[in-house]
Amino acid sequence: MDNNIIDQRFQVMDARSPDDFNGVIPDKTNNEDAKLGHIPGSTNVHYTELLNQERGEMRSEFELINIFQKKGIDLNKPLVATCLTGVTACSLVLAAHVCGKRDVAVFDGAWKEYSDKAKPENIHVKIQ
Numbered sequence: 001m002d003n004n005i006i007d008q009r010f011q012v013m014d015a016r017s018p019d020d021f022n023g024v025i026p027d028k029t030n031n032e033d034a035k036l037g038h039i040p041g042s043t044n045v046h047y048t049e050l051l052n053q054e055r056g057e058m059r060s061e062f063e064l065i066n067i068f069q070k071k072g073i074d075l076n077k078p079l080v081a082t083c084l085t086g087v088t089a090c091s092l093v094l095a096a097h098v099c100g101k102r103d104v105a106v107f108d109g110a111w112k113e114y115s116d117k118a119k120p121e122n123i124h125v126k127i128q
Contacts, residue, residue: 001039001107001114001118002118002119002122004041005039005040005041005122008041009078010077010078010079010080010105011043011073011074011077011078011079011080012039012041012042012043012080012081012082012107013042013043013044013045013071013073013079013080013081013082013089013092014038014039014042014043014044014045014081014082014083014089014111015045015046015047015081015082015083015088015089015091015092016038016044016046016083016084016088016111017046018044018046020084021037021038021042021044021046022037022038022044022125022126023036023037023038023124023125023126024036024126035111035115035116035123036123036125037115037123037124037125037126038111038123038124038125039082039111039114039118039122039123039124040122040123040124042082043071043072043073044071045067045068045071045073045092047083047088047091047092049067050064050067050091050092050095058094058095058098059095061098061099061100064095064096064098064099065099067095068095068096068099075096075099075100075101078103079096079101079103079104079105080104080105080106080107081093081096081104081105081106081107082106082107082110082111082114083110083111084110084111084112085110085111085112086106086107086108086109086110089106089107089108089110090106092104093106
C-alpha cells in the first residue's frame, strides 16, 4: 500500500464515514486504538452512499456509476476497497460488481493494519 502512494498503480476506495476518513473522530466501534486519518491518495466512498434508504436496498447500477464518477473513481482501472477492518469494504466491492467491475480487491488488513504499520508521513489527516 505504501508503494501505491507513489506509483498509484491502483485506486483505493475507503468505506468509512467522512469523519473517520478525514480524521475528525476515530472509529472506535471495532477498534479502541484506531488512529486518525486515511491512506494518502485514497477516496472516501462511505458505504451508506451506496444504499437507497427508502427502499432498503442497494442503489441501481445507474446511481452507483454516478456516485463512483462523482468521486473520481474510474471503474476501468485497477481498484482496491478498504475500511476500518476489511468488512465494510465488501459493500464497495459489491457496488462495483453491480456496475460490471469484477476484479476489485479488498485490502483486508484495512485501516487498522495500515495505520499500525505506516510511517507518520504516510497517514493523511484533513486539517480542519
